[in-house]
Amino acid sequence: MATMKIKYTKTERARQKKILKISERMLPLFEAMEKSLMATILSISEKIEEIRLAIERNRRAVKPWLAVMGDEWVDISQFISVNRTITRPVDVAGIRVQQFERVDFNEIPVNEETPLWVDDALVHMREQLQLLAEIKSLEKQINLLEEELLDVRARVKLFENRRIPNAKTAIRKIGQKLQDDERLTIATAKVVKTSAVKR
Amino acid sequence: MLNEVYLISSLPALSYGKTPPISLEEFRGMAKNELSSRSFKVLDQVSIRAVDSKVRKSKVKSVFNMQLALLEDISEIRKSRTENRKAIPGHLPGSLLEVNPLDREMQIMQWQWEKLDAIATGKSFTLAEVIVYKLKLQLLFRMNSFSIKRGEAVLDSVVNPDLKKED
Numbered sequence: 095m096a097t098m099k100i101k102y103t104k105t106e107r108a109r110q111k112k113i114l115k116i117s118e119r120m121l122p123l124f125e126a127m128e129k130s131l132m133a134t135i136l137s138i139s140e141k142i143e144e145i146r147l148a149i150e151r152n153r154r155a156v157k158p159w160l161a162v163m164g165d166e167w168v169d170i171s172q173f174i175s176v177n178r179t180i181t182r183p184v185d186v187a188g189i190r191v192q193q194f195e196r197v198d199f200n201e202i203p204v205n206e207e208t209p210l211w212v213d214d215a216l217v218h219m220r221e222q223l224q225l226l227a228e229i230k231s232l233e234k235q236i237n238l239l240e241e242e243l244l245d246v247r248a249r250v251k252l253f254e255n256r257r258i259p260n261a262k263t264a265i266r267k268i269g270q271k272l273q274d275d276e277r278l279t280i281a282t283a284k285v286v287k288t289s290a291v292k293r
Numbered sequence: 294m295l296n297e298v299y300l301i302s303s304l305p306a307l308s309y310g311k312t313p314p315i316s317l318e319e320f321r322g323m324a325k326n327e328l329s330s331r332s333f334k335v336l337d338q339v340s341i342r343a344v345d346s347k348v349r350k351s352k353v354k355s356v357f358n359m360q361l362a363l364l365e366d367i368s369e370i371r372k373s374r375t376e377n378r379k380a381i382p383g384h385l386p387g388s389l390l391e392v393n394p395l396d397r398e399m400q401i402m403q404w405q406w407e408k409l410d411a412i413a414t415g416k417s418f419t420l421a422e423v424i425v426y427k428l429k430l431q432l433l434f435r436m437n438s439f440s441i442k443r444g445e446a447v448l449d450s451v452v453n454p455d456l457k458k459e460d
Binding site: 159161164165167170171175204206209210211219222226 | 371
């Protein structure tokens with residue numbers, strides 16, 4: 095750590111006191127923000143896990159009839175695809191993120207000659223695509239919140255390890271120096287006075 | 294008539310649920326060699342997949358009627374879903390409403406198979422029997438395409454297209 099250059103003046107001491115006061119007020123705010131971001135990230139991660147479980151449940155439900163999707167008569171990809179994911183901006187832990195609303199699908203309606211299983215498969219696919227899009231959206235939220243968390247953690251460390259200790263050290267050193275100067279001035283004055291009396 | 298006799302005699306037997314013993318192309322080639330051009334044209338127009346209005350005029354009107362009955366019931370099942378009521382199929386067995394989509398499709402194909410058997414009854418060594426053979430062969434190929442591995446790949450190609458690209 096580079097040595098701190100201190101101006102040993104009363105003005106500098108006042109300035110350092112002000113820095114200390116502000117830093118001590120800001121630190122709890124950043125710590126609270128850090129906790130809030132961590133809690134939010136955790137709750138989003140849990141939500142992602144729940145969605146993954148729902149996807150797995152749906153997959154298991156389809157497994158007994160999955161073979162029918164191999165039907166050579168049907169190209170089911172022609173019936174459904176994702177056009178775009180619709181989101182809306184919201185503030186989460188003070189950060190603006192995009193919240194998942196729904197998926198807009200490109201869909202071709204089945205005709206009378208389309209086998210019946212296609213209807214069931216489309217219901218399943220629609221649901222899985224919605225859930226997967228929601229996961230993607232939540233993962234983006236986590237990325238944004240993690241970036242912010244890194245920033246907040248850096249600030250907390252800055253206040254804890256640099257600003258507050260530095261200000262405290264500076265105040266102490268300036269105080270000692272000013273006290274020493276005062277003592278020296280008094281001693282010098284006494285010596286001068288004594289010499290003048292002797293003469 | 295003799296051509297049909299020769300063709301039917303040389304075709305391998307088909308069994309429901311078994312692997313097709315002959316490819317559709319092979320069958321088509323054999324039929325083309327043996328049938329008159331008029332009969333072959335009729336055979337070419339018939340498919341288990343779609344109702345061709347031209348078939349109605351031919352000797353196999355019963356195939357058209359079978360397909361029409363199937364479409365009516367499928368339409369009824371779809372309609373009942375949108376109207377949130379129990380479907381009342383007029384031709385297909387009611388049990389198919391209680392089973393999963395794979396079993397339902399299998400029951401529909403079994404129903405088609407049995408109907409085709411009925412259509413061919415009493416029409417041995419005729420064009421009708423050749424047509425029924427073709428339709429049954431198509432059913433077997435369709436049945437054979439139902440596989441978990443293939444189904445999984447199809448599902449992933451729609452639900453996880455990114456995974457497909459990564460592969």
